[in-house]
Each structure stands twice: as C-alpha cells, then as structure tokens.
Amino acid sequence: MRKVFIALLSLISWTGVAVAKEILTIYTYESFVSTYGPGPSIKASFEKNCDCEIKWVALGDGVALLNRLKLEGKNSKADVVLGLDTNITEEAHELGVFGAHGVNVNLVKVPGGWTNTEFLPFDYGHFAIVYDSDKIKVPPTSLEELVNGDPAQKIILEDPRASTPGLGFLLWMKSVYGDRADEAWKKLAPRILTTAPGWSEAYALFIKGEAPMVFSYVTSPAYHMIEEKTSRYKAAEFSDGHYLQIEVAGMLEASPHQALAHQFLNFMLSPAFQNEIPVKNWMMPAGETSVPLPDAFGQLVKPAKTLLFTPGEVSKNRREWIAEWLKAVNG
Amino acid sequence: MVRLSAATLISPFIVLGLIACGVVPLFWFMVTSGGFHASQFDASTLGILWFTLKQALLSTGLSLCLGLGVARALARRRFAGRTLLINLFAVPQALPAIVAVLAILAIYGNTGWLANLINVYGLGGIVLVHVFFNAPLAAKLFLNALDGIAPERFKLAEQLLFSDFDVFKLVEWPTLQSAASRIGGLIFLVCAASFIVVLTLGGPGATTLEVAIYQALRMDFDVGRAISLSLLQIILSFSILVLASRTPFRFPAATSLTLLRFRHDGAGLIARIMDFSFVLLAVMIVLPPFIAIGVYGLPYINFSAALLEATAFSIFIGTASAVVCLGLSCSLARNQHHFQRLVSSMGLIVPPAVLATGWFLAVQSFEISVALSLCLIVALNSLMALPFAVAILAEGFASLGVQHQRLCAQLNIKGWSKFRRIDFPALKSAVLHALLLAFVLSLGDLTAITLLGTQGVITLPALTQQQMGHYRSHEAGGTALVLTLLCLCLASVAQFARARDD
Numbered sequence: 001m002r003k004v005f006i007a008l009l010s011l012i013s014w015t016g017v018a019v020a021k022e023i024l025t026i027y028t029y030e031s032f033v034s035t036y037g038p039g040p041s042i043k044a045s046f047e048k049n050c051d052c053e054i055k056w057v058a059l060g061d062g063v064a065l066l067n068r069l070k071l072e073g074k075n076s077k078a079d080v081v082l083g084l085d086t087n088i089t090e091e092a093h094e095l096g097v098f099g100a101h102g103v104n105v106n107l108v109k110v111p112g113g114w115t116n117t118e119f120l121p122f123d124y125g126h127f128a129i130v131y132d133s134d135k136i137k138v139p140p141t142s143l144e145e146l147v148n149g150d151p152a153q154k155i156i157l158e159d160p161r162a163s164t165p166g167l168g169f170l171l172w173m174k175s176v177y178g179d180r181a182d183e184a185w186k187k188l189a190p191r192i193l194t195t196a197p198g199w200s201e202a203y204a205l206f207i208k209g210e211a212p213m214v215f216s217y218v219t220s221p222a223y224h225m226i227e228e229k230t231s232r233y234k235a236a237e238f239s240d241g242h243y244l245q246i247e248v249a250g251m252l253e254a255s256p257h258q259a260l261a262h263q264f265l266n267f268m269l270s271p272a273f274q275n276e277i278p279v280k281n282w283m284m285p286a287g288e289t290s291v292p293l294p295d296a297f298g299q300l301v302k303p304a305k306t307l308l309f310t311p312g313e314v315s316k317n318r319r320e321w322i323a324e325w326l327k328a329v330n331g
Numbered sequence: 332m333v334r335l336s337a338a339t340l341i342s343p344f345i346v347l348g349l350i351a352c353g354v355v356p357l358f359w360f361m362v363t364s365g366g367f368h369a370s371q372f373d374a375s376t377l378g379i380l381w382f383t384l385k386q387a388l389l390s391t392g393l394s395l396c397l398g399l400g401v402a403r404a405l406a407r408r409r410f411a412g413r414t415l416l417i418n419l420f421a422v423p424q425a426l427p428a429i430v431a432v433l434a435i436l437a438i439y440g441n442t443g444w445l446a447n448l449i450n451v452y453g454l455g456g457i458v459l460v461h462v463f464f465n466a467p468l469a470a471k472l473f474l475n476a477l478d479g480i481a482p483e484r485f486k487l488a489e490q491l492l493f494s495d496f497d498v499f500k501l502v503e504w505p506t507l508q509s510a511a512s513r514i515g516g517l518i519f520l521v522c523a524a525s526f527i528v529v530l531t532l533g534g535p536g537a538t539t540l541e542v543a544i545y546q547a548l549r550m551d552f553d554v555g556r557a558i559s560l561s562l563l564q565i566i567l568s569f570s571i572l573v574l575a576s577r578t579p580f581r582f583p584a585a586t587s588l589t590l591l592r593f594r595h596d597g598a599g600l601i602a603r604i605m606d607f608s609f610v611l612l613a614v615m616i617v618l619p620p621f622i623a624i625g626v627y628g629l630p631y632i633n634f635s636a637a638l639l640e641a642t643a644f645s646i647f648i649g650t651a652s653a654v655v656c657l658g659l660s661c662s663l664a665r666n667q668h669h670f671q672r673l674v675s676s677m678g679l680i681v682p683p684a685v686l687a688t689g690w691f692l693a694v695q696s697f698e699i700s701v702a703l704s705l706c707l708i709v710a711l712n713s714l715m716a717l718p719f720a721v722a723i724l725a726e727g728f729a730s731l732g733v734q735h736q737r738l739c740a741q742l743n744i745k746g747w748s749k750f751r752r753i754d755f756p757a758l759k760s761a762v763l764h765a766l767l768l769a770f771v772l773s774l775g776d777l778t779a780i781t782l783l784g785t786q787g788v789i790t791l792p793a794l795t796q797q798q799m800g801h802y803r804s805h806e807a808g809g810t811a812l813v814l815t816l817l818c819l820c821l822a823s824v825a826q827f828a829r830a831r832d833d
Contacts, residue, residue, distance in 0.1 A: 035637045036801040057699070060781050067552050071360070071688070072695060154441075159530055161546040193441075194452050197530040200799035201429050205531070207804045208433060209442035223802045282802070319551065326375075329535045 022052040024260050027065050027076075029083040030058040031281075038276035045272045052260055061198075062164055062247070066092055073097070074254060079261045082122065082249035082268075087167055087318075089119050089248060090311035099253035102262055107269045110246055110286050111306045119248035122268050123283035126242035126303045127168045128218040128235035129155065135212035139236040143176045146236075147188045154193035154211040156202045160322055163198045164245070169215050170325055171314065172243035175307040181321075185328035192329070218242065218301050219282050225296035226279060241305030247283065342662045343674045346717070349710055350677050353689030360692055361554040376543075380563065383539040386454060386529065387522040390461035395515050397462065397616070398469025399507065400609035403499075405470070406477040407594040408606060414826060416610075417474070419617060420467035421767060421822035422815055425774040427792040428460075428527035429799070430624070430811040435460050437623035444619070456532040459616075461525060465518045467617055468719075468768075475723055475764060476510035477503060479730045485594050498596045510726070513672075516575030517718050520568050520679040540564045544682050561685050568680040572673060621815060628812030631805045638810060641794040642817065645774055648705065648790060652712035652773035653766045656720050659713060660765065664724035675721040678714030687711060687782035704788050708780060712773035719772060720765040727761025760829045767825040771818050791817070 033039030033056045043054045057077075059065055062084050069076055074097060084092050092098065101120045108114035110124045129146060131139050136153065140146040146155070158166030177184045193211040196202035206214035217235075224233045249268060251261040267273055269287035277285045278293055285293075405413060423431065438444050439451045439459070449455050484502050493501065526541045540560055547557040597606065632638075663671045678686075690707055697703060731754060739749055755762075780793050789797070791814040798807035 031797065031800040034797040034801065035635075036797065036803065063549060067549060070552050071692060075695070077698075159535065161542075161550050162530065192534065194531060195534040197527055200796065200804075201432075201527070201531055203802065204429065204433060204799050204804040204807070205436070208436060208440065210436060210440050220802070227802070322550075326535055 022050075022257060022260055023055050024052055024079050024257055024264060025055045025057060025077055026080045026082055026264070027057045027059065027068060027078040028081070029061045029065065032083060033058050036280070038273075038280035041276055041280075042273055046264060046267055049267075050260065050263060054264075062088060069095055069097060076252060076254070078252055079255040079257045080249055080251050080264055084119065084248050084250070085164060086244075086246045086248065086308070086311050087164070087171070087314045088311070089116070090315035092250070093118060093311075094315075097252050097254065098250040099255075099258075101249075101251060101265050103265050103269065107288070108286055109288070111244060111303075112308065116248075119250045120265055120268065121246050121248050121286040122273070123277045123281055123286050124244060124246040125283040126218040126244050126301075126306065127165065127172060128216065128220070128238075128242055128301060128303075130206070130214050130216040130220045130233055130235050132206075132209070132212045133232055133234050139234070140238070141236065142238050142240045143172065143184075144240070146191075146238075147184050149191060151190035153191065153213065155191050155213040155215065156193050156205050156211045157195045157215050158199055158202050159195045159197055160325060163196075165199045165202075165215060165217075166195070167318070168243050168245055170321060171309055172307060173325075174321055175243065175309060176240055182324050182328040185325055189329050195329075217245075217282070218303065219278075219284065219297070222278070222294070222296040222300060223282050225299070226294055231299075235301045237301040237303070239304070241307045242301075242303035243307045246286070246308075339662045339666060342659045343671070345659060346663075346674050346677055346714065349714060350681055350686070352693050353686035354681065355689070356692035357554060357685060357689035358558065361558055364554065375538075376560075376563070379538050379540055379543050380567070382537060383523050383541075383567070386457050386461075386533075386537070386539070387519050387525075389454070390458045390465065390522040391515055391519045393458060393462050394465035394469050394518050395511060397466040397609070397613060398473050398514070399511065400605070401466070401470040401613045402473030402477055403503065403597075404606035404610050405474050407597045410610075416614065416617075417471070418819060418822035418826055419621065420471050421771055421825075422621070422818045423464050423467050423617065424768070425771040425814060425818040426464075426811065427775055427777055427795060428525070429531065430792075430795060430807075430814075431460055431463060431620065432528055432531050433804075433808075434620035434623045434811075435463060437627065438619045444623075452532055452534070454533070454537070457525075457529055457537065460528045460532065461522050463616055463620060465521065466613065469514050469518060470613065471764075471768075472514045472719075472722060473507060473510055475726055475761070476506050479726045480506055485596065489595055493596070495596055495599060495602050510722075512575040513722055516572045517676070517679065517722065519571050519575075520676065520718075523564070523568065523571075524679065524682065540567070541682060541684075545684055548684055548688060557685065561682050564682055565680055568676075569673075572676055572680070573669075624808070624812055624815055627805075628808040628810075628815075631809035632812060633806055633809055637789070637794060638813065641789045641791045641810070642813065644788055645790040645792075645814070645817070648708055648712065648788075649770040649774045651705075651709045652716060653769040655709055656713035656716045656769040656773075657724075657762065657766055660717055660720040660724050663717075664721045665728050672721075676718040678711075678717050683711060683715060683776075683778040684782060686714070687779055691783060699783075701787050704783060707783055708788065709773075711779040712776055713769065715776060716769035716772040720769050723765040723768065724758070724761050727758045730761075731757055763825045763829055767822060770821060774814065774818065 028039070031037050039056060043056070046054060059068055065081055065083055066088050069081065069092065076097060098118050100117050103120055105114050105117070108121050110121050114121055129140065140149055157169055160166040160170040173184055174181050196205060199216070202214055203216060205211065221231065221233050221235055224230050249265060251265060255261050271288055271290035274285040274287045274289045275291055277283055278297060405417065436443060436451065439449055440446065451459065480502065488498050488502050523539065524541045525539065526545060529537050529539050530542060540563060544557050544560045544564065547553045547560060597603070660675065663675045694703060735753065739745065739753055744753060774790070775792060777792050777796065780788065780790065791810055795807040795810045798804070798810060
C-alpha cells in the first residue's frame with residue numbers, strides 16, 4: 001500500500017514538473033486544430049524550439065472566437081487568438097484587449113498588402129463559386145451572369161446570419177452592386193436551392209449532388225485534385241473580381257506570456273507554419289513557404305481583381321445589409 | 332397525494348439550480364454590458380413566431396398520428412421484424428441533424444432515389460425530417476403506455492364482446508390521451524427549437540425563434556435581444572406545456588396479475604389493413620434513410636484513432652448523461668403534478684444556447700479542463716433528456732398501482748427491501764427504456780460541444796462535423812454509420828434485457 005502511495009506521489013510530482021513549462025494558450029477555430037487540420041504539426045514544430053507547451057482552446061469559428069472574447073473581456077485566458085477574419089477585426093479592435101503584434105508587416109504576403117499593427121494575417125483565400133463540371137459545361141464568368149443565369153441550375157449558399165462565408169457572399173454582392181444589391185438578390189433568388197447554416201453543411205449538400213454550384217473558395221478544387229485525384233470540381237473565374245477573406249491572429253495585451261506570444265506570431269509567418277497551410281487548411285499561405293505549392297495550386301483560378309471592404313465599413317453596415325438581404329430574398 | 336419530503340425536492344432543486352446558473356449570469360452580463368434595449372420586437376418577430384408555430388404544430392401533429400397508429404399496431408400484433416423495427420425506432424434521435432437531413436436527401440433530394448416525389452426544400456422537407464426524428468419516438472412512448480395497461484382489461488373487453496372501436500375508446504384511449512398530451516408537448520418543444528434542419532431545408536424564409544436567438548447570440552452578440560427572444564420562446568413553450576398538461580381523467584392503475592399478454596382484438600379486415608398501412612408507412616419513412624446511411628457510409632468506415640476516441644467519448648458521455656438523467660427523473664416521475672412536469676421540461680423550455688452561454692460565464696474564472704467540459708456537456712445533455720425519461724418512468728410508476736403500495740404498507744415492507752423486491756422488478760423495464768432514450772438523446776446533441784468549445788473532447792457527432800468541415804463528407808458518412816450501429820446495438824441490448832424478464 002505504501003509503495004503504491006509513494007508511486008502515486010512521485011507521479012504527481014513528475015506531472016507537476018511537466019506542467020511547470022510555460023504554457024501558451026491559443027484560442028482558435030476547431031477545424032484548425034482537428035486531426036485533419038494544421039494545428040497538430042504546427043504545435044509540434046513550435047514546441048521543438050521553445051521550452052513551452054501550446055494549449056489549444058478550440059471554438060466553432062472566427063465569430064465564436066470574437067464572442068468568447070466579448071464574454072471574457074479583460075479576463076480572457078487567451079495569450080493569442082488565431083482565426084479571426086478581416087470582417088470582424090474592427091469589432092475585435094473595439095474590445096481593446098489586443099496589443100501590438102510587433103512583427104514586420106513586410107513579411108506578410110496578402111493581396112493588397114498589409115499595414116495593420118494589431119492583427120497579423122496567417123492565410124487568405126478568395127471566395128468563389130465552385131461548380132460540378134460534369135453538370136455545368138459553361139460556368140458563369142461574372143456575378144452578373146450568375147445572377148441572371150438559368151434558374152434551373154441551382155446554387156447552394158450559406159446564411160450570412162450564421163456563417164462567415166455566408167457573410168462573404170453578401171459582401172461580394174454588395175461590393176459589386178452597391179445600392180442595387182437588393183434587386184440583384186431578388187433576381188438571384190430563384191437560383192438559390194437553399195441557404196445552409198454553414199459552409200460544411202452547404203458543401204456536403206453540393207458533394208451529394210443536390211445542386212451543381214456552391215459558394216466556397218478558389219482553393220476548394222485543390223482538395224479534390226490532391227486528395228481525390230479528380231478535377232471534376234472547379235471554381236468559376238469572375239471577371240468582375242472575387243471577394244477576399246484574410247484570416248488573422250493577434251496577441252492579448254494582458255497576456256503574462258508576452259515574449260512567448262510574440263515568438264509565436266513571428267513563427268506564424270515562417271515556413272514551418274506556412275508550409276502546413278495549403279494542404280491542411282486549404283487556404284493560401286500569407287508568408288514565405290520553404291516548399292513550393294503543390295501542382296494543383298498552379299491550376300487554380302487566380303483572381304484578376306480583389307474585392308474587399310475595410311473592417312470599419314463591414315462593422316458599421318453589417319446589420320443593415322443583412323436586414324436588406326433578408327427582405328430581398330423573402331420578398 | 333402530495334408529500335413534499337426532502338427527497339422529492341432534491342431533483343427540482345438541482346434542475347432549477349442548473350437553470351438558474353445559466354440564466355442569472357447571462358442576465359447579469361446583459362445588465363452590466365449595455366442593458367436591455369427597447370424595440371427588441373418588430374414586425375419580423377411576428378413572422379418568426381408564426382413560422383415557428385406553423386412548422387412545429389404540423390410536425391407534432393403528424394408525428395403523433397403516425398406514432399399512435401404504429402404503436403397500436405405494434406401493441407396488438409406480432410410479426411417478423413417487429414423487434415428490429417422497435418429497436419430502429421430508438422436510433423433517429425441519436426443522429427446529428429445534418430446527418431438526418433443528408434440521409435433524407437439521399438432518398439427524396441434532387442439526385443435521390445425517389446427524386447421529385449416531393450419538394451424537400453421548404454416546409455414539406457422540414458416537416459418530413461421532423462417526423463423522421465419524432466414519429467418513432469412517439470411510437471415508442473405510446474407503445475410503452477399501451478404496454479402499461481393491465482392485460483385483464485383486454486380480457487374483460489373480450490368477454491364483454493367489445494368492438495375494436497370500443498376497445499380503443501374505453502380501454503386504450505384513456506391511457507393514450509394522457510400520453511398524447513405529454514408526448515405532444517415534448518415533441519412540440521423539440522420541433523420549435525429545431526435549427527439546423529430548418530435552416531438547411533428552409534432557407535432564409537424559414538426563420539424560427541431558435542434561429543433568431545442563435546443569430547442574436549452569435550452573429551450580433553446582442554445578449555439583450557437573445558434574452559428577450561428567449562423569453563418569447565419560454566412563454567410559447569410554457570403555454571404549450573400548460574395546455575398539454577390539462578390531462579383528462581385517467582384510470583388508476585389496478586393490481587395486475589401480470590398475465591401473459593394476448594390480445595384478440597383487431598382481427599377484422601379493416602383493423603388489419605389499418606395496422607398494416609401504419610406499419611408500412613412507418614417503415615417507409617424510417618427505414619430508407621438508414622439504408623442510405625448504410626450504403627453511403629459502409630465504404631468509408633475508417634477505424635482511425637480519431638474514430639475510436641470519439642466512440643469512447645460518446646459512450647462515456649452518453650452513459651454518464653443517462654445515469655444522471657435517471658437519478659434526477661426518479662423523484663420527478665413519482666409525483667406527477669404540474670410542478671414536477673414543468674421542472675422536468677425546463678431543459679427544453681430554456682434554449683440550450685442560452686443555458687450553455689450562461690454556464691460558461693458562471694465557470695469562466697476556473698481553468699476549463701477536459702473534466703469540467705465533460706461535466707457541463709453531461710449536465711446539458713441530461714437536462715435535455717430529462718422530460719423524456721420522466722415521461723417513461725411516470726408510466727412505470729403508474730403501473731405500480733395503489734393497491735400494491737397499500738399492501739406493502741400493511742405488511743410493513745419499506746425502504747430498500749421494498750424497492751428491491753417490489754418496485755424495482757416492476758420498474759426495471761421502464762428504467763432500461765429511460766436509460767436508453769437518455770443515452771441516445773445525449774449522443775446526438777452537439778449544442779454543448781459547439782458552444783463551450785472542445786477541450787480535446789470529441790464525440791461521434793462532433794467528428795462527423797469535423798470531417799465535413801474538411802471536405803470529407805464521405806468519411807463523415809462512415810462515422811454516421813458507426814454512430815447508427817452503436818445505437819442499434821444498445822437498443823438491442825436493452826430490448827434483450829427487458830425480454831429476458833418477461
């Protein structure tokens with residue numbers, strides 16, 4: 001009995017020592033750290049170079065991260081938050097909990113360049129209409145063509161009230177049509193098969209063959225080419241531009257692990273992190289990679305024009321634009 | 332017979348305490364961070380309310396009718412595959428909503444096996460999926476109620492040469508009526524709170540209160556609006572439950588000799604055709620989606636570490652939730668007054684998104700470990716399964732009979748030995764049934780995990796979600812099949828354990 005007790009004690013003290021390492025708590029979205037995401041290998045390679053441990057706290061998506069910060073306020077346990085996007089950084093900024101990232105912004109490679117000193121991009125992706133080339137031979141080449149196309153060929157969208165890509169499409173419509181967005185939505189309405197609650201539901205319906213088009217990313221076909229060896233699913237190139245999503249991270253001002261958080265953000269733009277992005281997060285790297293992108297990425301659509309509202313514009317108008325959308329599609 | 336002993340107050344105390352732990356912090360948060368704005372409700376709120384009512388009433392009505400017809404057929408007939416069908420009825424509740432939607436679409440969708448038979452994108456599809464989820468549940472609960480009727484009554488009816496209709500009206504209906512009002516109330520709450528199904532098939536036009544609450548809490552983070560919409564949902568649910576609990580007269584359970592159950596009613600042609608049609612209809616609604624899950628899932632079952640881990644977590648969470656739920660439901664089921672009924676339904680009345688967010692606020696000063704996450708998930712799941720467990724156990728307690736209790740009092744049999752020798756044998760079947768249902772209901776729920784965040788906790792539904800989030804919807808199909816088989820196995824084990832006693 002005494003032996004068991006001593007063994008237990010030593011086990012406890014041993015784990016005590018193990019826990020004494022500096023722990024960096026990172027809030028991120030769930031698919032980033034799932035088995036299929038880049039999280040596990042990124043954690044391993046960062047921990048190799050520091051006497052520390054990364055603790056992931058995984059929430060649904062970028063909006064869930066923002067809400068968690070709103071709930072916790074200044075008492076947040078996060079040192080770093082990874083996975084907000086530029087549509088919500090204004091609101092994140094207004095919380096006043098983020099500090100300067102202190103990383104050289106010239107290292108950032110995103111369309112349009114980067115100057116923000118509070119949030120740092122780790123990847124980006126242009127949205128696109130992805131279509132099934134077995135069913136659609138002549139894809140639309142502009143948003144105008146999509147809006148006015150054959151109502152028999154349906155598209156699956158995401159709900160802007162519940163999903164980030166859904167909001168992305170709403171902003172895309174708004175940036176092309178401006179004040180006439182509601183008319184465009186009315187014209188598009190007969191083509192919409194359904195508005196799914198999130199990207200994964202929408203994409204699953206698309207793969208099931210429910211509709212020949214879905215709102216997704218320019219990079220989506222790369223998954224099918226690399227993992228399924230098929231080029232059946234393609235992204236439609238739009239001449240009037242593609243809306244951009246930039247995913248960012250930031251460090252909290254109140255974090256007791258400033259140096260380590262800073263080290264992580266620097267690491268984030270290094271090849272060890274960035275190499276994992278294309279084939280595990282299926283987005284474009286926002287920094288230098290040490291291995292060339294897989295061939296499939298060379299075959300992807302390269303948007304000639306990038307559409308993007310500033311975070312301030314989105315934060316100011318989002319509610320009003322969502323109300324306008326709701327009225328137009330229900331009218 | 333109102334005895335408010337300390338023991339009977341423990342469960343309500345825990346349940347209401349858990350609810351308060353969710354609602355109070357959120358309310359406090361609202362007050363300290365901007366407060367309650369005026370003009371929370373506008374014209375669209377009325378539209379939302381109307382749509383919520385319409386789809387929930389339709390879904391509930393159809394589920395009840397189908398469930399009732401099938402339960403009567405199953406109660407008075409024995410046929411090949413009957414047990415399998417009853418076991419299968421336990422499974423739909425375990426499926427994550429999106430899996431059920433995809434399975435239904437595999438049949439009736441645009442590229443489904445029966446494409447263009449009905450238009451699934453709209454109210455029709457929403458109701459169809461809700462019936463798929465809830466008609467089997469209703470059938471099981473009705474069957475449970477019918478099995479609680481003393482066999483002597485049917486014998487007597489036979490001796491008195493009752494017609495089929497008389498048997499229905501005089502023997503079955505009094506029991507079924509009270510079961511219907513209770514089951515109907517619960518199914519209405521489940522359908523009113525449906526979210527993924529409504530959005531996926533209904534699109535933006537189909538906004539229910541739950542969708543609006545989700546939007547307020549998630550996209551806008553407008554706690555004030557979320558709380559005011561929740562209040563609306565609570566009032567709606569509350570009125571439905573009060574309406575449903577105006578339970579009419581019910582026979583007191585008589586002492587039964589627990590004779591073998593033989594029923595000779597329903598021998599006529601019309602009754603046979605009716606029973607056959609109901610069973611056929613149920614089979615046609617419930618079976619094909621499972622066949623689709625099997626066909627599309629089988630090639631993609633991948634026994635990875637993630638799948639095994641998720642299975643283990645699912646079994647643990649399901650078991651823990653079922654045990655906690657059973658513990659809470661015993662005293663609530665024993666005394667069936669409005670208070671107990673209302674308390675047991677709290678987990679369905681208060682929107683789970685509100686509860687989970689409030690709980691997070693309550694525990695946020697602690698380190699959120701795997702253990703704490705598990706506790707919160709189990710707590711939320713058991714609250715949501717509680718009304719169903721109570722409904723089942725109440726039938727069990729009702730069948731104990733008053734005379735039994737008097738006899739025990741006379742013979743001075745009480746306490747543990749009374750429970751072990753008298754009550755438990757009679758309740759065993761109900762207990763197993765309640766455990767199974769609570770387990771299955773807890774398995775399918777994703778609310779807790781989604782809202783609290785995964786701290787390394789992953790269940791089978793969460794894994795399907797992850798796989799779909801990484802383009803792997805085929806693998807997600809494999810995971811869904813494993814989930815289905817797990818539930819079917821458990822249902823068979825529970826069925827076997829009950830059958831051994833008879």
